[in-house]
Amino acid sequence: MTDTPNAALSKAEEEAARLKAEEESANKFAARYRQLNLFWRVAVTTATIMIIILATNQIFNFGFFIGQVMLSARYLFIYAGFVLALVFVYFPATRWSSRTKVDWYDLIIIGVIVAIFSYFAWSAEQIVVQAWEYAAPDLAIYLSMVTWLIVLEAGRRAGGIPILVIVTILSLYPLVADQMPNVIAGISMSLQEASAFHIFSEESMFGIPMQVAATLLFGFLLFGVGLQYTGAGQFFIDLAFALLGKTRGGPAKVAIFSSGLMGSMSGGPVTNVLTTGPLTIPAMRRVGFSRSYAAGVEACASTGGVMMPPIMGATAFVMANFLGVSYVQVAIAAIIPSLLYFYGLFMQIDAYAARNDLKGLPDVELPKLGKVLKEGWYFIFVFALLVWMLVYMQREATAPFYATILLLVINQFTRHRWGIKQILEYIRACGLILAELGGILAAIGLIVGALQVTGMAGTLTNDLVYLAGNNVLILLLMGALTSFVLGIGMTVTAAYIFLAIILAPALVNAGLDPMASHMFIMYWGMLSFITPPVALSAFVAASVAQVSAMKAGLEAMRLGTIIYFIPFFFVFNPALLMQGDILEIAIVLSTALVGVWLLSAALQGYLIGLGRLSNGLLGLISRAFILVSGLTLAAPGGGMLGVSHSFLLLVAIGLLAVGVALTFVQRKQEGMPVQLTW
Numbered sequence: 001m002t003d004t005p006n007a008a009l010s011k012a013e014e015e016a017a018r019l020k021a022e023e024e025s026a027n028k029f030a031a032r033y034r035q036l037n038l039f040w041r042v043a044v045t046t047a048t049i050m051i052i053i054l055a056t057n058q059i060f061n062f063g064f065f066i067g068q069v070m071l072s073a074r075y076l077f078i079y080a081g082f083v084l085a086l087v088f089v090y091f092p093a094t095r096w097s098s099r100t101k102v103d104w105y106d107l108i109i110i111g112v113i114v115a116i117f118s119y120f121a122w123s124a125e126q127i128v129v130q131a132w133e134y135a136a137p138d139l140a141i142y143l144s145m146v147t148w149l150i151v152l153e154a155g156r157r158a159g160g161i162p163i164l165v166i167v168t169i170l171s172l173y174p175l176v177a178d179q180m181p182n183v184i185a186g187i188s189m190s191l192q193e194a195s196a197f198h199i200f201s202e203e204s205m206f207g208i209p210m211q212v213a214a215t216l217l218f219g220f221l222l223f224g225v226g227l228q229y230t231g232a233g234q235f236f237i238d239l240a241f242a243l244l245g246k247t248r249g250g251p252a253k254v255a256i257f258s259s260g261l262m263g264s265m266s267g268g269p270v271t272n273v274l275t276t277g278p279l280t281i282p283a284m285r286r287v288g289f290s291r292s293y294a295a296g297v298e299a300c301a302s303t304g305g306v307m308m309p310p311i312m313g314a315t316a317f318v319m320a321n322f323l324g325v326s327y328v329q330v331a332i333a334a335i336i337p338s339l340l341y342f343y344g345l346f347m348q349i350d351a352y353a354a355r356n357d358l359k360g361l362p363d364v365e366l367p368k369l370g371k372v373l374k375e376g377w378y379f380i381f382v383f384a385l386l387v388w389m390l391v392y393m394q395r396e397a398t399a400p401f402y403a404t405i406l407l408l409v410i411n412q413f414t415r416h417r418w419g420i421k422q423i424l425e426y427i428r429a430c431g432l433i434l435a436e437l438g439g440i441l442a443a444i445g446l447i448v449g450a451l452q453v454t455g456m457a458g459t460l461t462n463d464l465v466y467l468a469g470n471n472v473l474i475l476l477l478m479g480a481l482t483s484f485v486l487g488i489g490m491t492v493t494a495a496y497i498f499l500a501i502i503l504a505p506a507l508v509n510a511g512l513d514p515m516a517s518h519m520f521i522m523y524w525g526m527l528s529f530i531t532p533p534v535a536l537s538a539f540v541a542a543s544v545a546q547v548s549a550m551k552a553g554l555e556a557m558r559l560g561t562i563i564y565f566i567p568f569f570f571v572f573n574p575a576l577l578m579q580g581d582i583l584e585i586a587i588v589l590s591t592a593l594v595g596v597w598l599l600s601a602a603l604q605g606y607l608i609g610l611g612r613l614s615n616g617l618l619g620l621i622s623r624a625f626i627l628v629s630g631l632t633l634a635a636p637g638g639g640m641l642g643v644s645h646s647f648l649l650l651v652a653i654g655l656l657a658v659g660v661a662l663t664f665v666q667r668k669q670e671g672m673p674v675q676l677t678w
Contacts, residue, residue: 058070171446216396251360291547296556456502613626632648
């Protein structure tokens with residue numbers, strides 16, 4: 001099978017490829033998590049039910065229905081104890097560890113966690129009143145050291161070796177801060193003082209990341225898992241096929257649409273790829289897309305899904321807390337950037353399909369829109385309820401609980417109706433995602449604590465501004481590179497938290513909008529998922545498509561070109577984040593849409609109206625002019641650029657005119673007719 005356009009698969013080959021991809025996805029899941037026996041399934045189900053009851057009581061402030069309000073610190077200790085214990089149940093220590101039973105050493109660790117966090121929860125009031133982060137008793141200090149080690153290991157199992165290495169180095173930094181070069185020197189403390197601060201303060205392990213996970217994010221995690229287990233994933237894919245399947249390059253457009261929706265219910269880009277990829281990649285191959293192109297499309301679409309409102313990735317919730325704004329404000333700010341990203345993908349795929357004459361799927365193989373909506377209307381209704389409660393009722397922490405309850409109740413009257421088995425599977429899946437996220441966030445909280453207690457956060461901020469020479473553009477480029485590099489080794493949330501403490505204040509001090517500064521960091525951290533040499537989303541998609549990982553990564557990088565510029569654009573003019581008057585927002589959005597269309601056409605070699613753009617020397621020059629024209633038009637006038645919209649428009653028109661003229665000259669030389677084509 002060649003990796004070229006038009007090497008289409010038959011229906012039977014597509015089905016075989018899909019089944020193989022699903023099998024590989026299942027194997028990847030089995031390799032990462034334990035497949036628990038009956039005893040441990042009962043144990044994790046019980047533990048997860050207790051976490052849900054505890055969190056619901058705290059978030060809704062029920063007071064256990066007896067007016068007994070739990071101290072926040074006590075709640076966080078109990079919550080952390082549960083999720084850390086679940087980490088050591090779900091995640092084996094090594095690839096050689098048992099996948100069906102919990103090893104003896106994990107049993108010891110779980111026992112230690114239960115004992116230590118029970119003591120911490122019992123002593124919560126003393127911890128707060130007596131400020132144990134600075135004056136803890138000896139026993140508490142020794143237990144905090146053990147907890148520190150447990151949290152590091154939990155971070156390794158849930159997040160991987162890079163998390164362990166980075167968190168270990170930075171969490172130990174307070175011990176040697178005064179011995180560092182002046183540029184990165186800080187206040188030092190002893191091992192005992194550092195461990196007490198890490199575990200008992202509200203700025204380290206139990207800082208913003210863990211607080212967000214245990215309150216604001218909790219309900220959204222339950223909702224996301226509920227969508228997965230009620231058939232929402234298949235509904236979104238069927239809806240995408242019904243709407244776009246028969247258009248040119250239809251299956252690739254389906255990947256964009258379905259992955260964007262799936263971002264609301266998955267844990268991240270890689271999960272997205274493994275969920276939608278086995279369906280969309282074989283379908284793309286069937287109509288003639290090359291393997292590498294199909295993998296690149298899926299990687300880009302799945303990465304963008306995590307940035308798509310109304311339910312974004314965990315990073316957006318943490319960002320809201322850092323900024324001191326509601327999550328809704330973050331989601332609204334993300335609307336135009338995510339729209340431009342998916343619009344750019346859509347237009348590139350359309351141009352590629354037109355250039356290579358790739359058709360859609362025949363009507364007979366596509367689901368009927370009416371039938372799809374009839375069977376899955378309630379998913380749309382539940383999303384609408386969630387948005388209404390978030391935006392109009394301002395119930396950020398409680399809205400997803402109501403949406404989840406409504407979803408599960410309606411589901412019982414559909415063909416996806418749950419029995420006891422499905423209910424228990426749902427609960428265990430909730431426990432798994434709570435454990436995975438909790439293990440990572442507990443570990444990266446130590447980074448926050450180390451930077452805060454040593455004073456390094458403010459020092460590095462000032463150093464960055466000094467190194468940039470007060471030049472905002474240089475500071476942005478430094479920030480983009482740092483975000484990208486950290487995104488390679490850490491989760492996006494971990495990279496964002498680190499830079500939100502160090503880099504974001506520098507950008508804000510340089511006069512940039514706070515929301516734009518934080519969004520800039522998040523977007524550039526996400527770019528590592530589609531950019532070689534790592535490009536994790538693309539490499540996973542490559543395994544599904546059975547193609548070279550580097551080919552898939554380069555294809556994903558080209559398809560995602562616009563996302564490398566969008567963060568700079570909304571920093572230049574925050575109107576792209578829905579900030580400012582309506583007219584300004586309308587102007588920057590409309591010019592950006594046209595600019596992205598031209599950029600897509602230049603990258604893929606097909607411009608609606610002109611048709612194919614030549615690959616010859618003159619053709620490449622004309623495409624370069626069209627590309628620069630698109631970037632000029634997409635760049636927002638006003639704001640930081642200090643250039644008017646009308647000036648940019650005139651420059652873009654001039655560049656486009658040159659590009660079109662060169663295309664006409666090329667066609668005349670080749671003896672091709674000059675005619676309009678769509």
